Amino acid sequence: MNLQSMRESSELLTRLSNTELEFFESVSRETHLANGQILFEEGGPADSFFIVSKGKIGLEMTSPGMAAMVIQTLGPGDLVGVSCFFPPHRWNWRARAMEDTDLIVFDAVEVRRMCDVNRDLALEVLGVVAEEVVRRLHGTRIQLLDLYRST
Amino acid sequence: MPSIASSLLSESTAEALLPSAFRVISRHSETPDTVTLGLESEDGKEVPFAPGQFMMFYVFGIGEVPISISSDPQSTGTLLHTVRSVGAVTKAVVDLQIGDRVGLRGPYGVGWPVAAAEGNDLLVAAGGIGLAPLRPVVFDVLARRDRFGAVSVIYGARSPADLLFVEELHTWRSRFDMEFEVTVDRSDETWHGDVGVVTGLLPRVSFDPTRTVAMLCGPEIMMKVVANEVTKRGVAPENIYVSVERNMKCAIGFCGHCQFGADFMCRNGPVLPYSRLGDRLRVPEL
Amino acid sequence: MSQVVVDRSDIGVLFDVLVSDGYTIVGPTVQDRAIVYDALDGVDDLPIGWTDEQDGGKYRLLPREDEALFGYAVGQHSWKKLLFPPRVTLLEVKRTNGSLEFVQSEVPEVRYAFLGVRACELAAIAIQDRVFLGSGPVDRTYQTARRDVFTIALNCMVAGGTCFCVSMETGPRCTSGYDLVLTEIIDSDRHEFVFEAGTEAGEIVLSRLQGRAASGSDLARVDQIVEETASNMGRSMETAGIKELLLANLEHPRWDEVAERCLACTNCTLVCPTCFCSTTEDTVTLDGNLATRSRRWDSCFTMDFSSLHGVPVRSSTRSRYRQWMTHKLATWFDQFGSSGCVGCGRCITWCPVGIDITAEVAAIRASEGVVL
Numbered sequence: 001m002n003l004q005s006m007r008e009s010s011e012l013l014t015r016l017s018n019t020e021l022e023f024f025e026s027v028s029r030e031t032h033l034a035n036g037q038i039l040f041e042e043g044g045p046a047d048s049f050f051i052v053s054k055g056k057i058g059l060e061m062t063s064p065g066m067a068a069m070v071i072q073t074l075g076p077g078d079l080v081g082v083s084c085f086f087p088p089h090r091w092n093w094r095a096r097a098m099e100d101t102d103l104i105v106f107d108a109v110e111v112r113r114m115c116d117v118n119r120d121l122a123l124e125v126l127g128v129v130a131e132e133v134v135r136r137l138h139g140t141r142i143q144l145l146d147l148y149r150s151t
Numbered sequence: 152m153p154s155i156a157s158s159l160l161s162e163s164t165a166e167a168l169l170p171s172a173f174r175v176i177s178r179h180s181e182t183p184d185t186v187t188l189g190l191e192s193e194d195g196k197e198v199p200f201a202p203g204q205f206m207m208f209y210v211f212g213i214g215e216v217p218i219s220i221s222s223d224p225q226s227t228g229t230l231l232h233t234v235r236s237v238g239a240v241t242k243a244v245v246d247l248q249i250g251d252r253v254g255l256r257g258p259y260g261v262g263w264p265v266a267a268a269e270g271n272d273l274l275v276a277a278g279g280i281g282l283a284p285l286r287p288v289v290f291d292v293l294a295r296r297d298r299f300g301a302v303s304v305i306y307g308a309r310s311p312a313d314l315l316f317v318e319e320l321h322t323w324r325s326r327f328d329m330e331f332e333v334t335v336d337r338s339d340e341t342w343h344g345d346v347g348v349v350t351g352l353l354p355r356v357s358f359d360p361t362r363t364v365a366m367l368c369g370p371e372i373m374m375k376v377v378a379n380e381v382t383k384r385g386v387a388p389e390n391i392y393v394s395v396e397r398n399m400k401c402a403i404g405f406c407g408h409c410q411f412g413a414d415f416m417c418r419n420g421p422v423l424p425y426s427r428l429g430d431r432l433r434v435p436e437l
Numbered sequence: 438m439s440q441v442v443v444d445r446s447d448i449g450v451l452f453d454v455l456v457s458d459g460y461t462i463v464g465p466t467v468q469d470r471a472i473v474y475d476a477l478d479g480v481d482d483l484p485i486g487w488t489d490e491q492d493g494g495k496y497r498l499l500p501r502e503d504e505a506l507f508g509y510a511v512g513q514h515s516w517k518k519l520l521f522p523p524r525v526t527l528l529e530v531k532r533t534n535g536s537l538e539f540v541q542s543e544v545p546e547v548r549y550a551f552l553g554v555r556a557c558e559l560a561a562i563a564i565q566d567r568v569f570l571g572s573g574p575v576d577r578t579y580q581t582a583r584r585d586v587f588t589i590a591l592n593c594m595v596a597g598g599t600c601f602c603v604s605m606e607t608g609p610r611c612t613s614g615y616d617l618v619l620t621e622i623i624d625s626d627r628h629e630f631v632f633e634a635g636t637e638a639g640e641i642v643l644s645r646l647q648g649r650a651a652s653g654s655d656l657a658r659v660d661q662i663v664e665e666t667a668s669n670m671g672r673s674m675e676t677a678g679i680k681e682l683l684l685a686n687l688e689h690p691r692w693d694e695v696a697e698r699c700l701a702c703t704n705c706t707l708v709c710p711t712c713f714c715s716t717t718e719d720t721v722t723l724d725g726n727l728a729t730r731s732r733r734w735d736s737c738f739t740m741d742f743s744s745l746h747g748v749p750v751r752s753s754t755r756s757r758y759r760q761w762m763t764h765k766l767a768t769w770f771d772q773f774g775s776s777g778c779v780g781c782g783r784c785i786t787w788c789p790v791g792i793d794i795t796a797e798v799a800a801i802r803a804s805e806g807v808v809l
Contacts, residue, residue, distance in 0.1 A: 009354075058338075058346065070338040073345045075355060098343050139348035143336045147370040148279030148309040150184055150237055150746075165541050167574040168527050168717075168730075172537045193536070211532055212721035212728040237746040252537045254530065398744050400717050404573050406735065407714030408742060410764065413771035418573065434687050436756035 009077030055101025170254025203262030278369020307349030493791025510597025556608025599782025
């Protein structure tokens with residue numbers, strides 16, 4: 001599918017050259033989730049990754065006797081499913097649509113295969129993913145500081 | 152229209168330190184530890200103020216504490232103060248009931264540069280109780296909406312139960328002439344909104360960094376993080392304003408308690424342009 | 438302005454004239470083995486024949502070989518205790534059936550004559566004038582005391598062990614801000630005081646004293662005394678670029694070093710003639726119907742001073758010492774257009790562990806830009 005319109009909102013797509021973008025287009029498709037629908041389950045095989053084009057995805061953890069806890073929400077332009085780039089290629093969290101959501105789905109198996117062959121692409125992709133991971137780590141640490149609590 | 156300079160009502164410190172009698176006429180529990188009190192002068196006097204200014208709030212026999220005004224600058228008859236219980240005086244304030252009398256003096260301090268922001272896009276970023284001194288900005292701006300470009304408000308709270316001004320938030324959310332996004336650090340079963348750090352809301356709102364005035368209020372770390380992020384997006388440090396809190400006793404530049412570097416927060420602040428204090432925020436225990 | 442020489446035997450007339458004009462004379466006197474400022478009844482209350490020995494953390498009174506009236510340096514008091522009293526009642530709050538009435542407290546009328554104000558002290562008073570009478574609301578307590586004060590300045594004949602007024606360019610010669618200035622001349626053959634008027638009021642008082650016109654050699658002797666005092670300073674401080682130096686070295690390891698010695702006892706702020714920090718205190722009567730608010734001296738060295746929601750911003754002694762020193766020597770310039778330090782040396786003398794502000798500045802200057 002054509003990804004040009006998504007380029008502005010996605011860091012990953014912005015960084016790709018036109019040729020690289022063509023490859024990503026060839027391994028992508030659209031999908032739609034209704035409010036509350038599960039995108040992937042914790043522990044499942046991480047064979048895809050996603051970019052939100054509209055709506056909101058919540059990453060959550062479940063535990064016996066406890067309602068699901070959303071620890072992060074991701075919106076338009078955000079990358080969902082960074083675990084697919086790293087062994088053991090399994091989902092660490094459950095992902096669920098918090099509202100009606102449109103996503104671009106990428107075949108992670110094909111992308112990983114291409115990255116094994118094309119090291120420049122691998123560097124590009126993993127570079128963007130690493131930056132995103134650092135950004136989320138930074139944000140999570142701020143959340144951990146619990147800044148808004150009463151002292 | 153009050154200027155943003157400190158509004159000193161008298162010539163001598165003795166007069167300036169004398170509170171006026173006010174009565175609590177309304178009380179609204181925002182969260183388990185925060186209330187918004189409505190206060191009216193016993194003499195029926197009006198108190199004009201600029202957004203970002205604060206009053207010194209006196210509870211009989213206990214003491215005084217600086218509290219930001221959180222009401223609409225257009226309604227000068229009733230002042231709203233949003234207070235969180237964090238110490239002896241604020242606990243007494245939070246326990247006040249309708250009909251109780253207190254002493255108020257002020258308003259003090261340099262407020263938000265709302266007039267200077269006219270003709271620009273406006274980004275308001277609030278963290279926790281920091282929304283209280285920023286709410287008057289939103290009132291002010293909406294009262295003359297056509298003078299501003301894009302108006303965006305982002306707000307980060309601890310959890311859904313800690314959200315302030317819930318009714319107001321719904322109103323802001325449903326307006327077409329401003330963007331409003333809210334996020335929480337930790338969620339609960341009822342929440343379907345954003346979860347994550349407040350800077351995560353920046354991509355959700357639109358502002359032109361080359362003509363944006365940003366006003367940030369919240370814990371110092373939050374203001375630093377948002378200021379950094381906003382600077383990275385191209386907003387000049389001299390167009391980013393933060394509100395720095397310090398211990399205050401006199402609020403008129405004498406007691407020395409509120410000093411932050413060379414500035415007295417009661418007279419040169421609490422609102423300061425980020426360009427003027429960038430370095431100071433990085434020195435621990437300054 | 439007239440210059441008159443008064444003999445030691447006639448100095449009592451000065452006291453008589455001031456008392457008859459309704460002044461309370463405040464000046465140096467010996468109390469608890471130190472020379473303090475207190476109300477004086479007559480010449481005999483002065484520390485006649487005493488001098489002091491001062492160094493870091495050390496103050497001793499020693500007898501002189503002569504009977505000089507002003508043969509010593511400054512003690513732990515400064516004139517701020519009269520102009521900016523340690524405790525002042527600001528207002529009262531009366532509660533009747535829940536209603537509150539706020540009543541401003543009266544400012545006491547005082548009429549002081551300050552006897553023996555040194556050049557460094559004149560500079561300190563001028564600095565506090567800018568703090569309390571400058572921009573913003575005026576402190577009526579300070580203003581009332583200050584407006585009516587009759588100032589008799591003193592050119593020091595003794596340089597203290599911790600003095601550095603020369604470095605701070607505040608002395609030892611008194612140049613302005615006084616009604617009268619006196620210099621004591623005591624030799625084997627004479628004991629006299631050279632007076633010079635500084636204002637009309639000073640001229641009038643001078644005209645009522647018994648003396649003779651000062652001669653060229655009298656004035657030359659005054660110059661000599663001042664020069665000698667200037668050359669005997671106990672300390673010195675290099676002041677060039679001091680504001681930039683300190684503000685560029687806020688993380689210098691020297692702050693850690695001084696923090697190991699500093700007890701945060703607040704002595705330095707108590708004795709410093711320019712420190713002006715205060716706090717407010719609220720008390721209530723037992724029946725709960727009357728509350729009083731007072732202002733009292735405070736110090737940036739206390740743990741409480743910077744308390745924000747119960748937690749101090751400046752928690753470590755290191756940060757509090759740094760605040761005091763950088764305020765006094767650096768940010769004071771931004772706030773009031775001058776240094777906050779007049780070189781009187783009190784903070785050095787009265788520090789129980791002898792921390793020396795001149796040595797601290799020198800240490801940072803010697804190794805500036807050092808980063809751990």
